[in-house]
Amino acid sequence: MTRTRTQQARREQFIDAALRAINEHGRDKVRIRDIAAEAGVSPGSVLYHYPELAELMFDVHRTVADRFYRHRADTVEAARSAEHKLAAAIQTGLPSGRDDEVACVLYEMHELADRSSAHAALMTGLYDREVALYGSVLEVGRATGEFTLSRPVREIAETLVALEDGLGLHLMSNNTSVERSTAEHLLTEYAWQATGRVR
Amino acid sequence: MTRTRTQQARREQFIDAALRAINEHGRDKVRIRDIAAEAGVSPGSVLYHYPELAELMFDVHRTVADRFYRHRADTVEAARSAEHKLAAAIQTGLPSGRDDEVACVLYEMHELADRSSAHAALMTGLYDREVALYGSVLEVGRATGEFTLSRPVREIAETLVALEDGLGLHLMSNNTSVERSTAEHLLTEYAWQATGRVR
Amino acid sequence: MTRTRTQQARREQFIDAALRAINEHGRDKVRIRDIAAEAGVSPGSVLYHYPELAELMFDVHRTVADRFYRHRADTVEAARSAEHKLAAAIQTGLPSGRDDEVACVLYEMHELADRSSAHAALMTGLYDREVALYGSVLEVGRATGEFTLSRPVREIAETLVALEDGLGLHLMSNNTSVERSTAEHLLTEYAWQATGRVR
Amino acid sequence: MTRTRTQQARREQFIDAALRAINEHGRDKVRIRDIAAEAGVSPGSVLYHYPELAELMFDVHRTVADRFYRHRADTVEAARSAEHKLAAAIQTGLPSGRDDEVACVLYEMHELADRSSAHAALMTGLYDREVALYGSVLEVGRATGEFTLSRPVREIAETLVALEDGLGLHLMSNNTSVERSTAEHLLTEYAWQATGRVR
DNA sequence: CATGAATGAGCATTCATTCAT
DNA sequence: AATGAATGAATGCTCATTCAT
Numbered sequence: 001m002t003r004t005r006t007q008q009a010r011r012e013q014f015i016d017a018a019l020r021a022i023n024e025h026g027r028d029k030v031r032i033r034d035i036a037a038e039a040g041v042s043p044g045s046v047l048y049h050y051p052e053l054a055e056l057m058f059d060v061h062r063t064v065a066d067r068f069y070r071h072r073a074d075t076v077e078a079a080r081s082a083e084h085k086l087a088a089a090i091q092t093g094l095p096s097g098r099d100d101e102v103a104c105v106l107y108e109m110h111e112l113a114d115r116s117s118a119h120a121a122l123m124t125g126l127y128d129r130e131v132a133l134y135g136s137v138l139e140v141g142r143a144t145g146e147f148t149l150s151r152p153v154r155e156i157a158e159t160l161v162a163l164e165d166g167l168g169l170h171l172m173s174n175n176t177s178v179e180r181s182t183a184e185h186l187l188t189e190y191a192w193q194a195t196g197r198v199r
Numbered sequence: 200m201t202r203t204r205t206q207q208a209r210r211e212q213f214i215d216a217a218l219r220a221i222n223e224h225g226r227d228k229v230r231i232r233d234i235a236a237e238a239g240v241s242p243g244s245v246l247y248h249y250p251e252l253a254e255l256m257f258d259v260h261r262t263v264a265d266r267f268y269r270h271r272a273d274t275v276e277a278a279r280s281a282e283h284k285l286a287a288a289i290q291t292g293l294p295s296g297r298d299d300e301v302a303c304v305l306y307e308m309h310e311l312a313d314r315s316s317a318h319a320a321l322m323t324g325l326y327d328r329e330v331a332l333y334g335s336v337l338e339v340g341r342a343t344g345e346f347t348l349s350r351p352v353r354e355i356a357e358t359l360v361a362l363e364d365g366l367g368l369h370l371m372s373n374n375t376s377v378e379r380s381t382a383e384h385l386l387t388e389y390a391w392q393a394t395g396r397v398r
Numbered sequence: 399m400t401r402t403r404t405q406q407a408r409r410e411q412f413i414d415a416a417l418r419a420i421n422e423h424g425r426d427k428v429r430i431r432d433i434a435a436e437a438g439v440s441p442g443s444v445l446y447h448y449p450e451l452a453e454l455m456f457d458v459h460r461t462v463a464d465r466f467y468r469h470r471a472d473t474v475e476a477a478r479s480a481e482h483k484l485a486a487a488i489q490t491g492l493p494s495g496r497d498d499e500v501a502c503v504l505y506e507m508h509e510l511a512d513r514s515s516a517h518a519a520l521m522t523g524l525y526d527r528e529v530a531l532y533g534s535v536l537e538v539g540r541a542t543g544e545f546t547l548s549r550p551v552r553e554i555a556e557t558l559v560a561l562e563d564g565l566g567l568h569l570m571s572n573n574t575s576v577e578r579s580t581a582e583h584l585l586t587e588y589a590w591q592a593t594g595r596v597r
Numbered sequence: 598m599t600r601t602r603t604q605q606a607r608r609e610q611f612i613d614a615a616l617r618a619i620n621e622h623g624r625d626k627v628r629i630r631d632i633a634a635e636a637g638v639s640p641g642s643v644l645y646h647y648p649e650l651a652e653l654m655f656d657v658h659r660t661v662a663d664r665f666y667r668h669r670a671d672t673v674e675a676a677r678s679a680e681h682k683l684a685a686a687i688q689t690g691l692p693s694g695r696d697d698e699v700a701c702v703l704y705e706m707h708e709l710a711d712r713s714s715a716h717a718a719l720m721t722g723l724y725d726r727e728v729a730l731y732g733s734v735l736e737v738g739r740a741t742g743e744f745t746l747s748r749p750v751r752e753i754a755e756t757l758v759a760l761e762d763g764l765g766l767h768l769m770s771n772n773t774s775v776e777r778s779t780a781e782h783l784l785t786e787y788a789w790q791a792t793g794r795v796r
Numbered sequence: 797c798a799t800g801a802a803t804g805a806g807c808a809t810t811c812a813t814t815c816a817t
Numbered sequence: 818a819a820t821g822a823a824t825g826a827a828t829g830c831t832c833a834t835t836c837a838t
Contacts, residue, residue: 027227027310028226031810033811041818041819043812043813044813044814044821045818045819047812047813047814048818053812107310108310111227113371114225114372114373119372120372123374127374127376127377128376155385158381159388162362162365162366162382162385164365165364165369166362166365166368167365170364173310173312174312174313177323178326186354189350189354189358190358205800232829240802242828242829244802244803247803252829425708426624429832429833430833431833439799441833442798442799443797443798443799445834446798502711508766508770511770512623512701512705512770518771521772525775526774548790549786556783560763560764560775560780561756561763563762564766566763568724568759568762571711571717572711572717573724575721575724581759584752584755584756588756588787592790604821628807629809640808640825641809641810641811641823642824645823645824650808
């Protein structure tokens with residue numbers, strides 16, 4: 001048991017190392033050596049703990065998905081009013097910038113879902129949680145009377161998540177026609193409209 | 200001139216071959232041999248026409264972006280009313296399925312924009328054209344009285360493009376919580392709302 | 399016959415082209431394409447006239463050896479006195495510098511003699527002619543009373559040739575301890591001594 | 598430290614292997630596989646210790662230059678009289694034959710000096726040491742009264758080195774007009790003359 | 797004769813993986 | 818548990834060579 005704990009801790013170090021290495025070299029270019037170097041160990045050591053490299057990739061994906069959601073959920077929860085919660089969700093749903101390691105890697109992982117159902121499941125899981133998060137915010141707003149929803153909760157929530165993912169994709173891809181402020185604006189406008197608030 | 204024509208035609212054959220090879224093996228896994236095999240030639244032949252493989256990648260990206268947009272623009276143009284045009288834009292904006300080679304490769308190319316400004320420029324160009332396409336449809340609808348726009352044209356158009364990109368991303372990633380019908384529904388609902396039509 | 403003449407002329411163009419290409423890229427790095435480019439034709443054209451590349455190399459070697467000797471012999475012959483002839487031989491026996499294409503290529507060819515008796519024969523032939531050239535100059539000087547030879551003609555001549563080859567080797571190899579002026583000085587000093595002249 | 602020692606020892610094994618491989622296949626034809634085969638390892642192993650192959654070439658050059666000089670210096674030192682020292686220098690300055698691996702490779706390396714200042718520096722260094730070696734022998738002979746120098750020490754020493762290099766070049770190049778005995782004779786004759794000894 | 801296109805053998809090189817220590 | 822050393826499979830790439838036009 002103790003050994004398992006130790007091993008697990010070691011694996012988490014490798015996950016973090018891989019995360020940084022992916023961020024630096026790109027998911028499809030990263031080598032075991034890069035990960036090992038980032039962890040300060042030899043390549044063989046990585047293989048010892050992760051005989052299957054795909055498993056490490058999966059754990060990285062899982063980790064960034066969890067962290068990304070956790071950060072959003074915590075921030076939203078900390079907001080007092082539904083309006084503030086909604087704003088918090090929007091703020092944390094877009095990548096903060098090029099140095100947003102978690103968001104960057106998360107977007108790099110999308111492509112894996114194409115050919116791996118395990119990764120697809122991670123994406124689905126994240127999507128569902130994000131929809132649920134927005135959904136609960138909307139419910140709260142409706143309950144407090146802050147929001148007058150123009151459409152069913154789930155529909156609005158799904159639209160918000162898809163919209164922020166699309167905007168995030170463009171932000172990560174250096175689309176010069178989409179800046180962070182534009183993205184925030186579009187999301188916010190849709191949110192106002194969907195929650196029946198007039199400017 | 201004739202010679203150049205021939206060379207250009209040959210290059211386009213390689214672009215198509217690469218497109219198919221990328222579709223089969225994945226952008227980051229595709230080997231020169233795969234492209235050559237798809238084109239029915241030897242690996243050296245590919246290098247002969249594309250000494251810089253990155254240039255071939257770029258041409259593939261450019262090609263799928265152009266085809267994707269061209270198909271949308273043609274379909275939209277063929278529709279008679281603004282309402283039909285909008286529906287056509289939505290239909291053609293989402294990947295038709297796993298066998299949608301153009302859309303699949305287009306999404307696979309996104310990641311390249313991360314580290315290459317040339318690819319980022321392609322994405323920006325496609326985005327701008329798509330926004331303009333939606334914009335013109337909205338303008339037409341407003342002119343004919345079919346649409347009563349709730350927000351500025353550009354804002355609605357950008358939201359539509361980002362939304363369909365986000366939904367497309369999930370469709371391509373096998374997110375089981377987002378199906379093609381769901382995606383269409385979300386887009387359509389937003390479009391109805393933004394164009395002032397009541398169900 | 400006419401065809402042979404034409405072919406021979408064409409071959410000589412390739413020899414010159416190869417000479418320049420070798421000078422630029424180095425004998426062991428030069429590619430057929432470099433030679434073709436220098437000749438302003440396609441690689442296939444070179445192969446057409448020189449199906450065996452080794453033969454072209456040999457012709458280049460032969461050509462530079464002949465030119466090198468011819469230049470020396472002509473210069474020596476043009477000198478009036480034995481003393482001037484000897485000085486002329488020394489002057490033309492050392493590479494004039496980095497831009498001395500003939501000398502550079504000649505030195506690059508030495509290594510081929512290691513494994514090819516044909517190339518070794520060329521070197522031997524050049525050596526013999528150079529020894530003969532120095533020999534005749536010494537004979538003339540002795541006949542006119544200008545020189546009082548300290549050793550047999552052949553010995554002095556051979557020593558002069560070997561000495562200039564050794565010095566030339568260092569000059570070509572960028573030995574910073576051997577400069578052209580040093581080389582001339584050493585050769586001249588030995589020549590004075592061997593011909594019984596006092597400074 | 599121990600580790601570095603091991604690595605250095607391993608590198609020296611590769612230097613020796615490369616020396617033999619160069620000797621067998623020629624400097625410009627030698628492949629990594631030849632060196633690996635000579636060392637009894639896989640090609641990758643060579644790259645592991647010498648990621649830059651040029652560095653291995655340089656080390657081989659350095660090694661043969663050092664060994665060549667060391668052998669001469671030791672042999673000269675072992676000789677008792679100046680006369681014997683001079684004879685020893687002459688004997689060891691000429692390649693003993695086709696099987697003289699050190700001399701063969703040393704001559705093969707000359708060409709590298711053409712385009713690499715690092716290699717040129719090695720040649721310069723060897724030349725300087727050889728000149729110094731001859732110089733010290735001459736000084737000793739003058740001190741003991743054995744030699745009566747006809748020219749300055751440095752001039753004679755430089756002439757001897759250049760002369761033996763030129764003769765060595767012809768010996769290595771299979772010049773059939775220059776045999777080992779001829780070469781020895783020419784060197785010896787010049788040496789006698791320069792040191793004021795009469796036959 | 798000449799060339800552009802294409803080929804394939806041969807090469808260095810990368811890199812995950814193995815293993816003795 | 819970890820590592821340095823070593824391996825070998827896989828791949829890109831070079832380049833002489835072939836060939837139809």
